Amino acid sequence: MENLATRASFLLRKTGATLVTLRAKLSGKGFVCDSLQGTARIGVCINSDLTLSCGYRDLDGSGHVGDLREQSFEDAFAGPAAQHLREELAVGRIPSPNCIRCMNLHMVSKHGARRLLDNVDMPTSVMVENTSACNLHCLSCRRDTVKQMRKRGTMSLDDVQKVADNLRRIGVEVITFHNLGEPFLSKRLLDELTIIRECIPDVRLQVSTNGMLIDTDQKREAALLFDHIQFSLDGVDQTMADRYQRGIDFDRVLRNLQDLVGYRDAGYHARPRIVWKYLLFRWNEHRKHLLRAIELARKTRVDEVWFDKTVSPLYGLPWRSHLGFNRDLRGNSGSNRRVILRDDPTPSTEPPKVLLPTAFESPLP
Numbered sequence: 001m002e003n004l005a006t007r008a009s010f011l012l013r014k015t016g017a018t019l020v021t022l023r024a025k026l027s028g029k030g031f032v033c034d035s036l037q038g039t040a041r042i043g044v045c046i047n048s049d050l051t052l053s054c055g056y057r058d059l060d061g062s063g064h065v066g067d068l069r070e071q072s073f074e075d076a077f078a079g080p081a082a083q084h085l086r087e088e089l090a091v092g093r094i095p096s097p098n099c100i101r102c103m104n105l106h107m108v109s110k111h112g113a114r115r116l117l118d119n120v121d122m123p124t125s126v127m128v129e130n131t132s133a134c135n136l137h138c139l140s141c142r143r144d145t146v147k148q149m150r151k152r153g154t155m156s157l158d159d160v161q162k163v164a165d166n167l168r169r170i171g172v173e174v175i176t177f178h179n180l181g182e183p184f185l186s187k188r189l190l191d192e193l194t195i196i197r198e199c200i201p202d203v204r205l206q207v208s209t210n211g212m213l214i215d216t217d218q219k220r221e222a223a224l225l226f227d228h229i230q231f232s233l234d235g236v237d238q239t240m241a242d243r244y245q246r247g248i249d250f251d252r253v254l255r256n257l258q259d260l261v262g263y264r265d266a267g268y269h270a271r272p273r274i275v276w277k278y279l280l281f282r283w284n285e286h287r288k289h290l291l292r293a294i295e296l297a298r299k300t301r302v303d304e305v306w307f308d309k310t311v312s313p314l315y316g317l318p319w320r321s322h323l324g325f326n327r328d329l330r331g332n333s334g335s336n337r338r339v340i341l342r343d344d345p346t347p348s349t350e351p352p353k354v355l356l357p358t359a360f361e362s363p364l365p
Contacts, residue, residue: 030089030090030113032116033104036054036085036104040125043126044077050152051068054085062096073170078120083117125174125176127177128179130181131182136247137246164196167199174203177226183209204228208277215256215259223264227272230275231253231274233277238250238251244281285325304338307337
């Protein structure tokens with residue numbers, strides 16, 4: 001089923017690229033990519049081997065535009081590989097099927113697209129992939145492809161310093177510290193984040209994690225260096241979550257989530273904002289499931305719950321959510337549902353109960 005899902009996803013993207021290119025040709029339009037223009041909220045990614053990708057949807061290397069081992073961020077972003085992608089888009093051609101799933105792609109007039117070729121800014125928001133390894137094997141995630149694509153699976157501390165120096169120089173304001181791996185797999189995560197914080201003190205650091213490995217004080221101390229952290233947990237029990245997040249331990253993640261909230265509040269820290277991100281599928285989108293997730297979130301005292309719709313795998317499409325069911329659970333987050341449980345980012349002054357987890361064996365060999 002897994003191979004079928006990934007193959008179907010690739011064919012869908014390839015078909016979509018063909019259709020969108022045909023539409024642009026018939027209408028005389030071109031394309032522009034916010035990521036390649038430097039204006040995307042989430043766009044350019046520095047990968048674990050220091051290659052630079054045009055976006056986080058670069059699943060096969062077709063979006064590589066440079067290598068920080070050989071050039072500066074500025075030279076790569078303004079270089080021939082990146083400019084070639086911009087020029088292809090401007091004349092109405094989709095350079096990679098991965099572009100179809102990218103939220104930064106827009107169809108515009110060819111004149112407007114050509115005009116923007118000479119109006120490229122350095123991005124103020126960049127993704128950093130400290131590791132491409134992961135302790136899960138999610139249904140639509142192409143782990144074999146990712147492993148083959150990266151020349152090195154984890155950044156060294158010297159790599160992180162080089163990344164931080166480059167991002168400080170171009171004036172980055174936001175770093176999203178994840179991409180195709182699990183950030184907390186790194187045993188040096190606290191050191192990595194300390195390097196970034198010391199180099200760019202005012203940067204906003206945000207991360208998404210499956211939460212399985214935030215089970216020691218050292219990992220919790222690392223988590224406190226983020227401004228925003230998302231725990232991805234796609235269901236309200238083990239069976240439901242494991243249907244997509246292969247290898248997840250539901251109870252363990254929920255306990256780690258609760259313990260991090262308690263650890264943060266016990267020290268009266270204002271950060272990070274802690275969010276439960278719940279990816280919606282056909283099997284977990286019923287109203288009773290969403291209400292149960294909100295109930296569990298209240299018990300763990302997280303700040304928010306985000307219910308995000310997916311389109312992959314196709315057989316798991318959450319059609320009820322795409323049709324607008326349960327809209328009354330939605331907050332102010334546009335098309336997705338955001339339920340805010342704690343408005344005040346400052347932790348409660350009441351003495352919280354900190355439930356420390358028992359020791360767990362590593363999920364990796």
